Amino acid sequence: MTDTRDAPTPYEVCTTALDWAREREYAGWDPYGGLNSPYAGPFEHHWFTRLAWMHAVNTLPVTLHRLLSIPEERNPKGIALFALAHLDLYEATGDDEHLTEAERLLGWLDEHRSPYFETACWGYNFDWQNARKFYLPAYRPSVVVTVFAAQAFVRHHRLTGEDESLAVAEEACEFIRTEINTRTIEGHEAYTYTTDDEFVVINVNALAARLFALVAAENGDDDLMGRADEVIAFVLSAQEESGAWHYSMPADSSPISHDNFHTGFVLESLREYLDAGGDVQGTEAAYERGLAFYREHLFEPDGAPKFEHDQSYPRDAHAAAQSILTFVRDGREESVAMADQVLDWSLDNLFDESGYFYRQQGRFFDDTTPYMRWSQAWMCYAMAAMVRHRSHTE
Numbered sequence: 033m034t035d036t037r038d039a040p041t042p043y044e045v046c047t048t049a050l051d052w053a054r055e056r057e058y059a060g061w062d063p064y065g066g067l068n069s070p071y072a073g074p075f076e077h078h079w080f081t082r083l084a085w086m087h088a089v090n091t092l093p094v095t096l097h098r099l100l101s102i103p104e105e106r107n108p109k110g111i112a113l114f115a116l117a118h119l120d121l122y123e124a125t126g127d128d129e130h131l132t133e134a135e136r137l138l139g140w141l142d143e144h145r146s147p148y149f150e151t152a153c154w155g156y157n158f159d160w161q162n163a164r165k166f167y168l169p170a171y172r173p174s175v176v177v178t179v180f181a182a183q184a185f186v187r188h189h190r191l192t193g194e195d196e197s198l199a200v201a202e203e204a205c206e207f208i209r210t211e212i213n214t215r216t217i218e219g220h221e222a223y224t225y226t227t228d229d230e231f232v233v234i235n236v237n238a239l240a241a242r243l244f245a246l247v248a249a250e251n252g253d254d255d256l257m258g259r260a261d262e263v264i265a266f267v268l269s270a271q272e273e274s275g276a277w278h279y280s281m282p283a284d285s286s287p288i289s290h291d292n293f294h295t296g297f298v299l300e301s302l303r304e305y306l307d308a309g310g311d312v313q314g315t316e317a318a319y320e321r322g323l324a325f326y327r328e329h330l331f332e333p334d335g336a337p338k339f340e341h342d343q344s345y346p347r348d349a350h351a352a353a354q355s356i357l358t359f360v361r362d363g364r365e366e367s368v369a370m371a372d373q374v375l376d377w378s379l380d381n382l383f384d385e386s387g388y389f390y391r392q393q394g395r396f397f398d399d400t401t402p403y404m405r406w407s408q409a410w411m412c413y414a415m416a417a418m419v420r421h422r423s424h425t426e
Contacts, residue, residue: 039376039379042375042415042418042419042422043121043124043125043415043419045379045383045415046117046121046412046415046416046419047121048387049387049388049389049408049411049412049415050114050117050118050412051387052386052387052388052408053114053404053408053409053412054133056104056404057106058106058110058111058114058137058404058409059104059105059106059404060104060105060107060110060402060403060404060405060408061097061102061104061401061402061403061404062107062110062156062157062158062403062404062405062406063089063090063391063401063403063406064086064090064156064158064160065089065097065102065105065157065158066085066086066087066088066089066090066096066100066102066158067082067085067086067158067159067160067161068102068103068105068157068158068159068170069089069100069101069102070100070101071100071101072085072100076159079161079164079167082159082161082167083161083163086160086161089102095399095401097401104404105157106140106144106157107156107157107404107405107409108141108144108154108155108156108157108171108177108181109154109156109176109177109180109181109405109409110404110405110408110409111137111140111141111181111409112137112141112154112177112180112181112183112184113180113184113405113409113410113412113413114137114409114412114413115134115137115138115141115184115188116134116180116183116184116187116413116416117409117412117413117415117416118130118131118133118134118137118416119131119134119184119187119188119191120187120413120416120417120419120420121416121419121420122134122191123191123420123423124416124419124420124422124423125419125423131191131192134184134188135188137184138184138185138188138197141154141181141184141185142200146171146172146173147171148171148172148173149173149207149211151203151204151206151207151210151211152178152181152182152200152201152203152204152207153173153178153204153207153208153211154171154173154177154178154181155168155170155171155172155173155174155177156168156170156171156174156177157170157171158170162225162229162231163286165225165229165230165231165285166225166226166228166229166231168226172226172227173207173211173226173227174225174226175208175212175223175225175226175236175239175240176225176236176239178204178207178208179204179208179239179240179242179243180239181204182200182201182204182205182243182247183201183242183243183246185197185198185200185201185204186198186201186243186246186247186250189201189250190250198247198250198251201243201246201247201250202247202251202253204243205243205244205247205256208223208240208243208244209259211227212224212226212227212240213226213227213228213229213230215230215232217232217266217281218269220262220263220265220266220269221262221266222237222263222266222281223236223237223240223263224236231280231285232280232281232285233279233280233281233286234267234270234277234278234279234280234281234294234298235277235279235294235295235297235298235301237263237266237267238263238264238267238297238298238301238302239297239301240263241259241260241261241263241264241267241301241305241310242260242300242301242304242305242308244256244257244259244260244263245257245260245304245305245308245309245310246304246308248260248308248309249308249309257309257310260305260310261310261311261312264302264305264310264312264315265312267298267301267302268312268314268315268318271318271321271322274321274325275318275321275322275323275324275325275326276290276295276322276325276329276341277290277294277295277298277322278290279291279294288340289340289341289342290325290329290330290340290341291330291339291340291341291351292330292337292338292339292340292348292351292354292355293337293348293350293351293353293354293355295322295325295326295330296326296351296354296355296357296358297354298322299319299322299323299326299358299362300354300357300358300361302315302318302319302322303319303358303361303362304361306319323358323362323367325341326355326358327370329341330355331355331370331374332344332347334373334377335370335373335374335376335377336374336377336381336393337351337352337355337374338351339351344395345393345394345395346392346393346394346395346399347381347392347393347394348391348392349378349382349389349390349391349392349406349407349410349411350406350407350410352374352375352377352378352382352411352414353378353407353410353411353413353414354410354414355370355371355374356371356374356375356378356414356415356417356418357413357414357417359371359374360414360417360418360421361417363421368421371418372418375414375415375418378411381393382407382411383411384400384402388402388407388408389402389407389408389411390402390407391403391406391407392407
């Protein structure tokens with residue numbers, strides 16, 4: 033834990049955490065990587081046994097990864113987040129070492145696209161069973177992983193003018209538009225999670241719209257921005273009167289209700305869509321209602337991120353990181369103050385002085401496993417975004 037009497041700056045903690053990850057070549061365990069164990073074979077033939085095995089590894093209050101010989105690997109989404117962190121630090125400091133490291137990571141991402149399609153897309157490095165909704169083999173692409181990878185290429189293009197990076201992001205948009213399955217929900221053509229399932233998730237659509245808008249702002253593609261508008265209209269239609277969003281549509285298709293980091297995904301996506309020139313009527317008002325719900329119902333008074341609006345625990349590093357990003361992206365004084373409070377809580381409760389972030393604080397047990405993507409990459413990106421914001425305001 034950090035010593036608040038001699039608290040380091042966000043830049044110092046961020047670079048310490050990035051160094052910790054780089055020393056390990058950004059390879060590590062993931063809370064959902066249980067099916068990568070060589071002992072998982074007997075459980076892989078049915079959705080229920082896959083799910084039971086995966087969640088046993090994920091939720092038991094002991095770290096089973098080493099015991100089960102689960103390899104420490106690079107996760108494409110984690111690599112994208114580390115690249116984004118280095119790009120933000122490069123913009124904030126002008127230090128070419130951050131740009132060089134970001135480009136090294138982007139090169140790896142470009143070389144490790146999903147083998148299932150010819151266009152740019154990415155998937156997790158482990159088999160993944162999403163309840164009874166779908167089964168996703170390792171590296172089979174999804175919207176979420178593809179969006180974060182492509183976003184790193186867009187950021188690189190914006191900072192350097194590199195056309196090849198924009199071309200990769202354009203390919204990723206084309207992949208989502210042509211290969212990801214869609215369903216018509218209340219008159220809106222909404223994306224499902226993957227190329228083959230029927231599961232419509234609100235934050236997945238918000239993330240796709242954000243990527244479309246960011247790319248359209250760079251290349252002037254009106255058709256792509258039009259598709260972003262259509263998807264944002266769906267996201268707005270799914271908002272509750274309270275300002276909250278359920279995880280999925282219909283709401284009863286998932287046990288997750290109004291959780292912290294998926295709500296943050298939606299809010300940050302709306303903010304970036306608006307900043308990129310999106311103009312669907314009602315978006316700004318929806319964003320303000322959603323941000324008010326988020327601030328009032330998903331945090332404790334000390335800045336600890338609640339897991340869901342009616343569930344305090346576990347207090348998760350991923351949620352903490354996304355909330356810092358969400359409030360920093362908003363940029364207003366009260367939001368940045370909230371980001372500072374969440375970061376202070378995170379450093380006091382989730383940071384190990386050796387350089388890594390724990391996964392979560394539980395009501396009775398803490399998960400102190402150093403998960404590379406879930407906690408380390410997300411917190412590095414969040415702190416880098418804060419450093420970048422401060423460099424602009426100063």
